[in-house]
Amino acid sequence: MTERGELGILIDVLIGEDETSRGWRKLTAQDGEDLTHALLRDISLAMLPARLVYQNTKGLSLCILAGNRRLCSVAEAPSEFCADVDMSVGVALSDTPEHIAKVTELLHGFCATSTELLTRSALLGDFDPRGQQGISPQAIQDRLSKRAMQASRDPTESLAAFLAPVMDNARTWVMTENDAVVGHSASAPDHALVQSIATLRSLLSVPAQGTGPQLLVHGRAGAARHAAVFAWSEDWVFGATDVGGLGKDYIQSWRAAGL
Amino acid sequence: MDELRSALPGCDLCAYIDLDVALVMSLSAPQKPPQEQLDALAEMACVLLRSNPCPAEGDHASETEFTTFLTQDRSYFLMRSTGDPGEVICCRCGADVDPDAVEAGARLTLKWVGEAA
Numbered sequence: 001m002t003e004r005g006e007l008g009i010l011i012d013v014l015i016g017e018d019e020t021s022r023g024w025r026k027l028t029a030q031d032g033e034d035l036t037h038a039l040l041r042d043i044s045l046a047m048l049p050a051r052l053v054y055q056n057t058k059g060l061s062l063c064i065l066a067g068n069r070r071l072c073s074v075a076e077a078p079s080e081f082c083a084d085v086d087m088s089v090g091v092a093l094s095d096t097p098e099h100i101a102k103v104t105e106l107l108h109g110f111c112a113t114s115t116e117l118l119t120r121s122a123l124l125g126d127f128d129p130r131g132q133q134g135i136s137p138q139a140i141q142d143r144l145s146k147r148a149m150q151a152s153r154d155p156t157e158s159l160a161a162f163l164a165p166v167m168d169n170a171r172t173w174v175m176t177e178n179d180a181v182v183g184h185s186a187s188a189p190d191h192a193l194v195q196s197i198a199t200l201r202s203l204l205s206v207p208a209q210g211t212g213p214q215l216l217v218h219g220r221a222g223a224a225r226h227a228a229v230f231a232w233s234e235d236w237v238f239g240a241t242d243v244g245g246l247g248k249d250y251i252q253s254w255r256a257a258g259l
Numbered sequence: 260m261d262e263l264r265s266a267l268p269g270c271d272l273c274a275y276i277d278l279d280v281a282l283v284m285s286l287s288a289p290q291k292p293p294q295e296q297l298d299a300l301a302e303m304a305c306v307l308l309r310s311n312p313c314p315a316e317g318d319h320a321s322e323t324e325f326t327t328f329l330t331q332d333r334s335y336f337l338m339r340s341t342g343d344p345g346e347v348i349c350c351r352c353g354a355d356v357d358p359d360a361v362e363a364g365a366r367l368t369l370k371w372v373g374e375a376a
Contacts, residue, residue, distance in 0.1 A: 215329040218307065248358040251327055251334075255354060259331070 158257040159213055159231065163238055166229050166250065171242035182236075215254045217247040260287035263368045267361060269353030275372065276304045276347040278339075283349075300335075303328070304347045308339050325365075327358065334358075338365035342373045 167173050167185070175183040218228040227247040230239045231254075243250070264273040264287045272292065275285040281304075283297040307326045328335040334356050340346040348365040 213331070215327075216307075217327040217329075219325045219327075247325070247327060248362075251329065251358050254329060259329075 158259055159233065162254055162257045162259065163231060165253075166231075166238075166240050166243060169244045170229070170240035173238065173240035175236065175238045177236045185240075213259045215251070215259070217250055219247045260285055260368065263287070263348070263350070263364045266364050267350060267352055267356060269356055270350055270361075272349075272351040273368075274300060274349040276301050276349055277345060278305050278309050278347055279345045281305045300349055300351075303335070304337050304349060308337060308347060325362065329354070334361075336361045336365065338362065338369065340369040340373060342369075346372065 170185065173185045174181060213231065213233045216230040218230070227243040227245065227250065228239070228241045229243050229247075229250055230237065232238065260273045260275060264270045267273075271288060273287045274283045274297070276282070277284045281301045283301050286297070307328075324339050324341070326335075326337040328337075332354050334352045334354060336348075336350045336352065336358070338348045338350075338361075340348075346369060348368055350361050350365060352361065
């Protein structure tokens, strides 16, 4: 093993980077090494139905997820690494059913149930990270409406109705599900925005102590497009920056939607 | 702070927060909340207004002026002073509060605080 540890090797394989690529030498494995061994031995890494994501707490960190469980993580990854994660990792991973079955067997006891993995696969099925275009606002809305029909307790239809004009009005927006990007605006993904999402969700759960949909509007003085809007329910988060209109408009329409 | 809270229907807490020390420095509330609640408010203010977790294109970090956070039954408003970016007014109100009224009241309070200092 190199100084980066096994996890560094695993990540290299996942995104097709070689050891001379920038950023990787600082990574060290902290936990989950047994799992890494198993993954390396038993499955084709290029078909691993896990997602490598990053989050920004006080420093940058990386973690590998399967379903919505964290398998292993490394801290203090260099910032230049994160700039590549979104575009590169998705290319290397796939969620095909035959490999889900294999990995579900392998990961049993470690992480998600097969149901969670299959659900995740279905949710991510129409997202092609290789393309520059994200999922359209209409596609997101359709997906949310479909999920609302499946779980009537979730007021997702109202959320979708609220989000549609925000998406249309924003320069940049990102949508994540269990911390994995499932859609973004047509322009290049806003990495800083994605990094913020995990931080926000964990932070705001403290004072809110609520489980229903929540909204955050962030305003900047003196800017024509001055609002940033975050909305989330239990397992997904939507974030948009450079939103036109006034922040209070979104607050009022949020309440008007009964959310 | 008491005047601000009484002017906002359904407002059960107004706090003056110093971002530099991440503490609630002054408070108006019918009953003093537990310290952990106040600490959570101060932490929220610091992250939302100082760490700029909602980045925009370009560097607008220093321009973040207000944040509104809505749950199903509560509305949290955080307004930063334009004169001293380390000073923040936080109002915790009901779901049906008028955002314009909170914004105007918080601006006025911050102005008074600035003048008093």
